[in-house]
Amino acid sequence: xxxxxxNHGLTYFILVVWMAINIxxxxxxxxxxxxxxxxxxxxxxxxxALSWARAPAAVLNFNCMLILLPVCRNLLSxxxxxxxxxxxxxxxxxDKNISFHKLVAYMIALMTAVHVIAHLVNAERYYNSxxxxxxxxxxxxxxxxxxxxxxxxxPIRSLHITPTLLVFTSIAGLTGVVITLALILMIxxxxxxxxxxxxxxxxxxxxxxxxxFAGLVFHGAGRIVRGMTTLDYDVDECKDxxxxxxxxxxxxxxxxxxxxxxxxxWVIGPMVIYLCERLLRFVRYLQTVKYRKIVIxxxxxxxxQLVKNGFKMDVGQYVFLNCPAxxxxxxxxxxxxxxxxxxxxxxxxxxxxxxxQKLISLxxxxxxxxxxxxxxxxxxxxxxxxxxxxxxxAMLVGAGIGVTPFASVLKSxxxxxxxxxPKLRTRKIxxxxxxxxxxxxxxxxxxxxxxxxxxxxxxxxxxxxxKLFLTGWDQSHANHVMVHADQETDVxxxxxxxxxxxxxxxxxxxxxxxxxxxxxxxxxxxxxxAVLATVxxxxxxxxxxxDPRKTKFYFNQENF
Amino acid sequence: MGKIEWAMxxxxxxLASGLILLTGGIVAVAGQFRDWQFAAYAIAAGVFVCxxxxxxGKRNKGTSVERTGxxxxxxxxxxxxPLTRNYYVRAFVHAAICVPGGFLLATVLGCVCLGIxxxxxxxxxxxxxxxxxxxxxxxxxxxxxxxxxxxxxQNPPPRPPAETRRKRVDDLEGAAYVNxxxxxANE
Numbered sequence: 001x002x003x004x005x006x007n008h009g010l011t012y013f014i015l016v017v018w019m020a021i022n023i024x025x026x027x028x029x030x031x032x033x034x035x036x037x038x039x040x041x042x043x044x045x046x047x048x049a050l051s052w053a054r055a056p057a058a059v060l061n062f063n064c065m066l067i068l069l070p071v072c073r074n075l076l077s078x079x080x081x082x083x084x085x086x087x088x089x090x091x092x093x094x095d096k097n098i099s100f101h102k103l104v105a106y107m108i109a110l111m112t113a114v115h116v117i118a119h120l121v122n123a124e125r126y127y128n129s130x131x132x133x134x135x136x137x138x139x140x141x142x143x144x145x146x147x148x149x150x151x152x153x154x155p156i157r158s159l160h161i162t163p164t165l166l167v168f169t170s171i172a173g174l175t176g177v178v179i180t181l182a183l184i185l186m187i188x189x190x191x192x193x194x195x196x197x198x199x200x201x202x203x204x205x206x207x208x209x210x211x212x213f214a215g216l217v218f219h220g221a222g223r224i225v226r227g228m229t230t231l232d233y234d235v236d237e238c239k240d241x242x243x244x245x246x247x248x249x250x251x252x253x254x255x256x257x258x259x260x261x262x263x264x265x266w267v268i269g270p271m272v273i274y275l276c277e278r279l280l281r282f283v284r285y286l287q288t289v290k291y292r293k294i295v296i297x298x299x300x301x302x303x304x305q306l307v308k309n310g311f312k313m314d315v316g317q318y319v320f321l322n323c324p325a326x327x328x329x330x331x332x333x334x335x336x337x338x339x340x341x342x343x344x345x346x347x348x349x350x351x352x353x354x355x356x357q358k359l360i361s362l363x364x365x366x367x368x369x370x371x372x373x374x375x376x377x378x379x380x381x382x383x384x385x386x387x388x389x390x391x392x393x394a395m396l397v398g399a400g401i402g403v404t405p406f407a408s409v410l411k412s413x414x415x416x417x418x419x420x421x422p423k424l425r426t427r428k429i430x431x432x433x434x435x436x437x438x439x440x441x442x443x444x445x446x447x448x449x450x451x452x453x454x455x456x457x458x459x460x461x462x463x464x465x466x467k468l469f470l471t472g473w474d475q476s477h478a479n480h481v482m483v484h485a486d487q488e489t490d491v492x493x494x495x496x497x498x499x500x501x502x503x504x505x506x507x508x509x510x511x512x513x514x515x516x517x518x519x520x521x522x523x524x525x526x527x528x529x530a531v532l533a534t535v536x537x538x539x540x541x542x543x544x545x546x547d548p549r550k551t552k553f554y555f556n557q558e559n560f
Numbered sequence: 561m562g563k564i565e566w567a568m569x570x571x572x573x574x575l576a577s578g579l580i581l582l583t584g585g586i587v588a589v590a591g592q593f594r595d596w597q598f599a600a601y602a603i604a605a606g607v608f609v610c611x612x613x614x615x616x617g618k619r620n621k622g623t624s625v626e627r628t629g630x631x632x633x634x635x636x637x638x639x640x641x642p643l644t645r646n647y648y649v650r651a652f653v654h655a656a657i658c659v660p661g662g663f664l665l666a667t668v669l670g671c672v673c674l675g676i677x678x679x680x681x682x683x684x685x686x687x688x689x690x691x692x693x694x695x696x697x698x699x700x701x702x703x704x705x706x707x708x709x710x711x712x713x714q715n716p717p718p719r720p721p722a723e724t725r726r727k728r729v730d731d732l733e734g735a736a737y738v739n740x741x742x743x744x745a746n747e
Contacts, residue, residue: 117587120666124593163594163665177669184580184673188572193616193625198564 053118171222179215223258319379391523399528581670582606647685
């Protein structure tokens with residue numbers, strides 16, 4: 001239990017607070033509309049469906065406010081910066097931005113369903129009472145019209161208006177249908193299958209959020225839910241004497257008015273922030289980026305070394321690249337592989353899809369010495385691995401293409417070593433590299449080789465321990481290895497450290513780290529698939545000691 | 561990433577529409593709304609659409625992820641042959657199914673969603689996509705270990721060529737290589 005609190009405590013605390021606010025809003029507004037005198041007559045026609053529509057609306061306001069915040073990357077970077085003093089546990093929460101975005105979206109979907117169903121019932125009940133199918137009081141209330149001495153309550157003003165007609169002729173109804181449709185399309189196109197495999201479909205459809213927010217702001221403008229404005233009105237006394245309304249002092253004809261629309265007040269702040277984000281991105285789109293070097297590595301990996309004025313990066317951060325020659329609208333994230341100490345920044349781009357393929361062929365056709373195609377850079381944006389130097393011991397796990405952020409980390413460590421940077425708190429680094437085949441990552445092996453030589457020359461060979469795990473290998477491979485078994489360097493990578501075959505036995509690895517560092521705080525950093533993340537998160541909990549003097553493992557994950 | 565398969569999105573959209581149509585239908589029937597007969601139809605239509613769309617089709621490229629327990633649905637849907645295979649048919653069926661939903665407010669949303677799904681299916685069909693069932697691979701990649709594992713190895717393990725083999729330094733006599741055939745100089 002103690003371990004669990006150390007690793008996940010704050011995350012769940014935040015979730016509990018969020019859920020508590022949701023529940024509070026729901027219950028509060030449900031009660032408000034269910035008990036308040038002001039809505040007595042409205043409630044008489046609509047029943048509890050009124051509360052069932054209004055309570056989700058309040059929760060929706062709150063969640064629509066929240067949903068834009070986790071995707072404001074510059075805002076998150078800003079917050080991360082201001083949390084520098086407050087410890088890493090707080091900052092780590094910011095890496096779960098997309099999970100939170102999804103959670104809020106699920107809540108919006110659920111509340112929309114309740115809200116829509118409740119309003120379907122409301123429309124039907126208004127229709128019935130307008131046609132005199134309910135009791136006398138309802139009929140009288142529904143037939144009140146906008147005259148010199150009365151105001152209407154029932155939005156169905158004439159007898160030939162059906163519920164469908166009501167919805168498609170009122171602001172609330174029309175915007176409601178449009179934004180619900182936008183929401184449904186956004187949800188169906190962001191399912192895992194679509195998002196992972198056909199990113200463009202997801203990316204473009206998700207921009208329906210503009211329609212969604214525009215509709216949302218105007219949704220309440222029709223003021224269709226009306227409450228009584230007559231003060232000092234005793235409903236209990238007057239509700240039974242409908243015929244005498246307006247004749248006595250105590251029971252005047254009740255007056256009604258719509259509530260002031262509130263949604264825009266909730267969402268306007270995040271909308272402005274998000275607009276600023278997009279403006280910032282546009283400004284960055286216009287800034288010039290120069291190529292320092294373009295290298296096409298064997299095995300179709302493109303290395304771009306770029307220079308941009310005023311660009312300042314940190315370890316393990318990523319940038320969004322936009323190449324107008326390929327698509328003016330698409331921004332693709334890439335992890336930077338250069339160290340902050342270098343005077344340029346670099347990305348390694350592997351041919352993985354349409355966009356990367358087009359970029360590589362564009363670059364290949366360039367004449368010798370020419371500048372590359374125009375490139376716009378947005379970023380840098382921070383993720384967990386800038387915290388690597390804050391931990392005494394760092395366990396870095398890179399799987400497949402997930403080694404890229406660690407290229408930056410390792411390079412930066414190399415530079416910090418050279419300068420004997422006092423900021424380097426790290427005493428020891430364990431690096432695990434899991435991949436199916438190494439030949440796509442030759443460039444990374446090169447980097448490791450340089451690093452290995454460097455640390456050895458300085459007599460600090462113990463500082464970096466790295467282990468390579470090759471998960472895809474066959475018999476001929478094994479034969480080859482056996483033949484060269486007694487050579488000093490590994491046959492595949494040319495490194496001193498021999499490659500392991502198969503997947504790592506994590507229990508063994510964690511046990512080893514713990515026994516070698518009995519009193520340290522260990523940061524575990526993963527860049528790789530979600531399955532591995534679950535495994536590692538569990539191991540971190542398992543091997544963390546509640547005793548504050550003993551080894552502690554903190555789990556961090558990079559998102560792609 | 562490759563070519564976009566629109567049918568995958570159409571499938572998600574149609575399944576969602578089926579559920580929305582079903583929910584709308586249930587609400588209207590339970591509330592005995594005016595013209596609730598349309599809602600009764602919507603319940604039937606929603607169930608039908610969900611059953612038809614639940615089994616996800618196979619992707620042209622890459623791994624296809626099944627929905628939980630879709631296997632028996634896959635078999636049922638597959639048994640209709642070209643009717644369920646062809647996306648033009650699906651686009652038409654959905655377009656036809658959604659029309660009566662438009663007459664009742666509660667089912668309007670489901671109707672419009674299904675209409676959109678039908679359009680996406682039409683786009684998929686025009687681009688030449690069709691539904692393929694995801695069936696478990698017949699020959700799994702890993703063969704069960706044969707009986708031969710209990711027998712001693714038939715072939716010697718791979719060894720480096722003789723000249724590169726390391727000589728045992730502490731026992732020079734023993735490490736010396738004796739040629740099985742006497743070697744004489746070629747005359």
